[in-house]
Amino acid sequence: MRGIFYPHSVAVIGVSNSPDNMGRGIVFNLTEFGYQGIIYEVGPKGGVFAGRRIYKSVLDIPDHVDLAVILTPARTIPGILEECGQKGIRRAVVESSGFREFGEEGKKIEEEIIRVASRWGIRFVGPNCIGVINMETGLCTPFPPLRRIVRPGDISMISQSGGVGMSVLNLMANEGLGLNKFVSAGNMLNVQTEELLEYFIEDPGTKYILLYLEGIQDGKRLMEVARKSSKPIIAFKANIGHFGKSIASSHSASLSSNDRVVDAAFRQCGIIRVNDATTLGNDLKILRLPPMRGNNLAIISRSGGHAVIAADACEMSGFSLAPFPKEFLEEIEKHFRASVIKLTNPLDLGDLFDLEIYLKIIDRTLAQKEVDGIVFLHTFNATFEGPRSRELFQKVMELSQKYDKPVAIYVSTEDQEVNYLKRNFNYPIFTQVVETIRALGINRRHYAESQRLRQPAEIPYFPVDKERVKPFLEKASKEKRDLLIHEAAEILGIYGVPMVRGVAVPDEKGAVQAAKQLGFPVAMKVISREISHKSDVGGVQLNLRSEAGFTDAYQDMIRRIRQEYTEAKIEGVLIQSMVTGGRELIVGGRQDDQFGPVVLVGLGGIFVEIFGEVSVRVAPLSHREAMEMIDELRGAAILKGARGLKPSDMQAVVEVLLRISQLLSDFPEIREMDLNPLRVFSVREGCMALDVRMILEKE
Incomplete structure (x- = not known):
């Protein structure tokens, strides 16, 4: 990264004598900011600008060049990078737009750029970016003409939007905050946000780091890097809703992470998140x-x-x-x-x-x-x-x-x-x-x-025979289906997650025998690969207290499902003992595209259904993080025994969260899962899952 921020010489590629040429803006900014190195101008028509010769190719420049700043039509970039490679230039800033954000043709150009850069060992920022600034050396490569309104200082910024980046620089100038370095990351084909962050963490001139993010490519890596920082990192994460996502897809070709996961991840790795410009300015000030x-x-x-x-x-x-x-x-x-x-x-x-x-x-x-x-x-x-x-x-x-x-x-x-x-x-x-x-x-x-x-908590590991899980996943994957409830229950058992006792049977006769074996009252749930939400189709019957009532419920349930879901194949039913008492939670998790496995917990009933009251963390979890998840729920006081109620077995819930965290980390092919409900009993009485659903990654 140092070669991008501290070049001794810069070739600005895309300069001409035309008054509306944007490459001239880059030359102007380098001069205005007092760049201390040598500036070369390159453009296919040649000529002279600002007292300097315009070379027709970087190959014509007689001396070594450290950094190429390129602002030419997208289709020309692969050829220009090829010439840079031949010239021995190993660092570049590609400010041109017209790539994947404009469709398939642009995406093909990107792929060619990646191939050329890889062949010559060129590291580059962009494309579709506004450039880099280093106030220490006067390096300033954005193409809009700028003035030195922001003073030199110790704040460095990584922005996935050039326009937002320029607005933040204006904010910093108005608030009297000083800039050290700035980089507009663009489409991040080569140099990633995580690499830039790692560089700023080690950079002596940077004391505070600001991120503007529209998308996160490698959330795990971002967390890993941020955890090492002794410097405050402030992040403005936009693109959190469907409207913002549609704009961002064409603007910076980024994908949106689930916003709750982003909040959790930032908290876990010490990144301070802000949501508006006023907060941003104040936070940059208060941390000083x-x-x-x-x-x-x-x-x-x-x-x-x-x-x-x-x-x-x-x-x-x-x-x-x-x-x-x-x-x-x-x-x-x-x-x-x-x-x-x-x-x-x-x-x-x-x-x-x-x-x-x-x-x-x-x-x-x-x-x-x-x-x-x-x-x-x-x-x-x-x-x-x-x-x-x-x-x-x-x-x-x-x-x-x-x-x-x-x-x-x-x-x-x-x-x-x-x-x-x-x-x-x-x-x-x-x-x-x-x-x-x-x-x-x-x-x-x-x-x-x-x-x-500074005091990292230990990630617990439970001894588990993972080989026993693989056959279930392989069978379901081969049959192109999700796990059936009894298969998912078996996996929970392997991972030590308590679940109510149940027996899977193929027909009515087996169901009656299982109910007698378990003892009434019992619950009955349909098993079908086509039916994921059993309750929605009448596939769950509870509190069946006698054999006669059980038989009637079985026949009625099967008849209704076959009438309304003619294509659904009923593979049997799961008979479970009825469980009473305790309080209901929902526990689950999923694989996030940016951060990997995440775990959630929430109070059951209206808390999760109406208020969306859940707490989320990125796996793997420590014991402390699992406890924090429960504590931050607004209804946590209920679990702790508010108003004379018996306190619930919080440690049992913590252990379930830790075991689910390990399961999702061990088997990323489990795309989603939930235990709903997880019934939690009084202290030292444990907890028990009453239902489980696991959805697998589809090829």
């Missing part, structure tokens, strides 16, 4: 502060109303208001002109006008052991208090570093003054109270997650 190591906030405000809003926001964000010692409050009260404000946390300093006293109060507050961070809300008139407020902010920043605690500064003043503060202070300045608190929550969460990732 010292870490919020605890939950106790102090609010210091010049306005009582702002203090109330901040207190509400603290409660909504899960913060606590730090208690202040009586002596501390009495010391502050001495500076007030009159005892008209009752001092507490939030501290309303509306009766104080000496900003030096503000500084002393902030100093004393940070010194309190119970205080983990401060929100300082400062309203002022820039005409009268601008210089003194700027001096105050500078000293507050120094105190934040001294005590290694975050002080988030909110200001309410004239726009011109706000813009000055953002552009001239290398410190976050906020202009919305609620967003200030929410951003501190990101700071707190990032610190907690980074501490967790």
Whole structure:
């Protein structure tokens, strides 16, 4: 990757004397940003531009070239890369569009590009991208003419959209945030997002990493790389719905991941996810502060109303208001002109006008052991208090570093003054109270997650005879069907997942014998490769309490299914013991196209059906992750024994999640599965699956 960001010489291919030639924009940007290397211009018509000769081919350039930046019609790219290979150029940025996002013809050109690049060992960014920027060297290859509005800094960005990338650079300029490197990844035919991320993690000039993602190609690799990072990684993942997906398919030729899986994966590997530009800017700012190591906030405000809003926001964000010692409050009260404000946390300093006293109060507050961070809300008139407020902010920043605690500064003043503060202070300045608190929550969460990732949890492994599973999968695959319920139940048994006792039989006589053997009451479920959702077709009969009732139910069920589903082959029925008591969960998983096996758990009944209340993680799971899945369910208190109820056997559920995680990891050909319901009993009484469904990958 270094050869892409630190070339000593660049050939811009696609330059001409035409006024509307876009290659000229690349040359302009290299000059405008002060590129320190040698610039060569290449175009088939030759000529001169900006005082430089335009070579007709890279082969005509007399010297070695480190990087080729190509902006020519798609059909010309394979031939140009061939010439680059002959010239000894091993790094390229292909900004041209017109590839797979435009159909089959473009896809064939991509395949030829891959072959040529592979033959010559060329690594390239793109195609269909806007280029790369390195503020350290002045390398700037986007084709739209740019100005140096964003200052040099320590934030590097990988964007799967050139347009969004340019918008974020404008946001950074407006917020006073500095850029180190930028890359528009495009179609990622060669250099992948994961490789770029790995490079930025090791890059000395990069301290913070920003990702704009429309699609994820290798989710497992992304997680693996992100887990190694000591630097904050912030991701804006778009393309989360059907409308966004249809646009993204033509825009960046990307595929959408299930958004819940993306959320889970990012959380597991420490990536901070944002969903809008305001949040993005605030998060980039707040992570520059010292870490919020605890939950106790102090609010210091010049306005009582702002203090109330901040207190509400603290409660909504899960913060606590730090208690202040009586002596501390009495010391502050001495500076007030009159005892008209009752001092507490939030501290309303509306009766104080000496900003030096503000500084002393902030100093004393940070010194309190119970205080983990401060929100300082400062309203002022820039005409009268601008210089003194700027001096105050500078000293507050120094105190934040001294005590290694975050002080988030909110200001309410004239726009011109706000813009000055953002552009001239290398410190976050906020202009919305609620967003200030929410951003501190990101700071707190990032610190907690980074501490967790430093202590990786062990992935448990259960001894399992996997060879016993293979015949079931091979037989079903050969017959081009999914697993039947009794086959899936056998696999659960092999993996140690408890399931209610059942007997599979082919006919009515066998069914009656099985029911007698198990003992009434029993449940009866149809076995048919054509019927996946048994309940939907009347293929489940519950609480059958006598032989006569059982026989009637069997005959009625078979008759109705044969009448309504004439093509369905009924291979028998599964007779199971009836199970009562406990609480219902749904446990399952599937193979995600980007992240591989994922596991889910949710409360049964309306919680999952109406509210979609489930928790998801990417497998394999640790014990801690499985426990977190249950804890984050909104109805977890029910399982823990709320309002005098007996607590459920949470550890038994955790073990089921871990065993399902191992099963899906061991056998990716199991495309989907669910245990619905999983009946959970009281502590130390375990749990039991009452039904199971496994869908196999189709060839």
